[in-house]
Amino acid sequence: MDLSNLTIKQAHESLKTKQFSATELARAYFDRIKDKDEEIHAYLSVTEKLALEEAAKVDAKIADGSEFGLLEGVPCAIKDNILLEGAKCTAGSKILANYAAPYDATVIRKLKKAGAIFLGKTNMDEFAMGSSTENSVFGPTKNPHDLERVPGGSSGGSAAAVAAGECVYALGSDTGGSIRQPASFCGVVGLKPTYGAVSRYGVMAMASSLDQIGPLAKTVEDCKTVFDAIKGKDARDATSASPTTDYRPPTTDKLKIGLPEEYFAKGLDPEVEKLVKGAIGKLAKQGARVEEISLPHSEYALACYYIIMASEVSANLARFDGIKYGESSINNKQLTTNNLLDVYLTSRGQYLGAEVRRRIMLGTYSLSSGYYDAYYLRAQKVRAKISQDFKQAFAKVDLIMTPVAPTTAFKIGEKIDDPVTMYLSDIYTVPVNMAGAPALAMPVGKIGKLPVGLQIIGPHFSEELIFQAAQTIEDMLE
Template sequence: MTILDYTLEELHERLVNSELTSVQVIEAVYEKINETEPNVGAFLALNKEEALKQAREVDKNGIDPNNILSGLPIGIKDNIVTKDLTTTAASKMLEDFVPVYNATVVEKLAEAGMISIGKLNMDEFAMGGSTENSAFKVTRNPWNLSKVPGGSSGGSAAAVAAGQLPASLGSDTGGSIRQPASFTGIVGMKPTYGRVSRYGLIAFGSSLDQIGPFTRTVKDNALVLNAISGYDDRDSTSYNGETPDFTENIEAGVKGMRIGVPKEYFHEDAKEKGVVESVRAALKKYEELGAEIVEVSLPHSKYGIPAYYIIASSEASSNLQRFDGIRYGYRAEGVKNLEELYVKSRSEGFGLEVKRRIMLGTFSLSAGFYDAHFKKAAQARTLIRQDFEKVFEDVDFLVAPTTTSTAFEIGGRIDDPLAMYMADILTVPVNLAGVPSVSIPCGFSDDMPVGMQLIGKHFDEQTLYRAAYAFEQATDFHKQKPTFKGGK
């Protein structure tokens, strides 16, 4: 095994026992990045000098045996602001933007002793499902370099799957953590809305966005969520309640639990056959482990895609007004008046997908169409949330495919926005309801990973981790490594 094959827990143990130093771990990370980055293209900026400086400081002061993340590496999605390190949201609009403060999650990781390795590629302003909408590069799936890693957090997922990092942070507005986790065969958690502070996250859809971790194993994921969760008075939507230890009772198993299977998520004719077969096999495994499987219904899920894209685009239209070419960000040259400055700066600074969603959102919020579009979408959202609340009266959590297919070819859907939007059909209801969901690897279809999402009650991430851990320990999908098929 190499240094980067170890879990966070195993790395910590070796640091405490002086078998490794933090500097050795960080150096191994950058060596792996140098080796794989030409094929994968996960990073937009590296933090090498500062990261090694922090590692030397950790080694000098000694590892705290009670601080499990101290001296360990993590990557940050490039829409999470980092002081003195470029934060671009993968957009020409913010190409040279260097923040003067850290996001709350970055502060919390620093308090836990984690070391930021660099900023990870994404779809511009988190708008997309393939990481092809980045203004700077296309990230590739380590399992097959001709395929997408998913999005918008594709760089964050690809870096962990490729073994560049043991952990990274992404953001999930309509599936942007879970879908790339599924496509790349790793663990990705979208926590309950409000569980993790959004302060310092460049806003896309403020009522939907949530930061969460990517890791190779379930317990590692819980450890990172422990570090970044908690109330933040700088975020008005932050949950002011107790934050549990997500690793507590993680080994308790699923015996006696009731698992809901939403029938709307299992239409075999609408999905890649291998995906459904893998998830159904996973459900049989849960039965073997002592869980009871119950079919349930989420009847308003069919409204998820139209409601989501109206709400998310409307919020994006409002949030992106601040990028006007005046205070910061891209500023067009050779303009003759203020109106021309606005138009040229935004036309040249934003990519096609961002402009498409701004237009859709502005239309949905306009005086003549607000009641017909935005108001109806908000009402559908309430019905979707009520569906989840009703089924959770009878089951402990839900199981469903994360995505309708495995990773698709680069360039395969980029010119078909509707096909790209419909790919989110199984993930967006979770964001609209604000409930937590974790995607874990559960099989393969045509040599590509298949993800299964576990969906839980509000603020019940503990149950999801417990159930995910039980499945992980009973299988070996998390131990499979990508082949970099099609690489140099």
């Protein structure tokens, strides 16, 4: 039996019927990581001791004949900006190369309660800043479908680990597309939940008004299972929320789907468009009504995002200064530090990567006296317009469907020296974060050997409807 292709449900049933133990399952995944990960580089560190200890507890429970949950004994991977107590948490940065998490993030606490087995921490763009996982100081992750191509970013390690069968599911974070774009490039399912649906407590903040933790999995059903385990209001995160009303999703035959004209315009690969529209057509065959809509302010989303996100980055990353957090130039005898300012400047200059420094400088400039109104304030006004566009669209349709990215995965090194071209790979995902809406990426076919993803966007707290539509498409594509 090939254990690397198991879904959560299959793993659960096999544990239940004692086809293998939780310990054997965990060991099989560690063997797979040892065998495959040298070429893929999805993991930054593995937590074998912790995983085998937890697996032994699950085995004892099964031996007792006790009831055990769907996620108990099922191995998963965690993006390296989410705190797992006692494990290294580097956020892909040299400044945190030796940082160990002092406590568990809320999502980790919830998964521990559900009996999850943590295999290790996955690679990512430094502090989640990037769209290719090439900005990791520990080297790039490779796409399991083509080792010369990127897995997407910034949650590239998590997406690649799921796609390569190096875990059953994984957690990532999404600030402007960092779950959905790698899910699309690697051919897995990834959900960016409604802003506030999942607690951010214990995730390293990049842009606090945009960040959201979500699952990456092999199937829509698995993605839903993990989301159900991690969602919910948390007293430790003031921005977390629970839906105020019971959302009753319409059935597929009564579904109204909007296709925004701005997302099917110049720049979209015709082959990607064909596969995406083909998948949407399958819902139409089930009776869903498809109509063209407009999200007129989406064209400004990327420009606004890079001002708002960079501004929040400049504030959030101020703590990594060699004194409060992170590696310090004081410990480096080759660097001259005569005073506290020297320590700050040399620590940040030496241990933060180029993309992180670029965004800190851009954000600091946008917030500086004399430029605040021209940049940051104006960007926030346009953000309100983008949210309004989505609100008006959802008054007419139930779901919006678009491509996840304009192209399939690009080659490693192809865009790394041109930041603007790299930023454009998030053009279809960024507006969703600006509006705080939920969106799911799922595979709908391949161009050659490279996967193509469909993005399903819903109103706030409509994850149930998104999963329902995605499940229908997944069933029909099979």
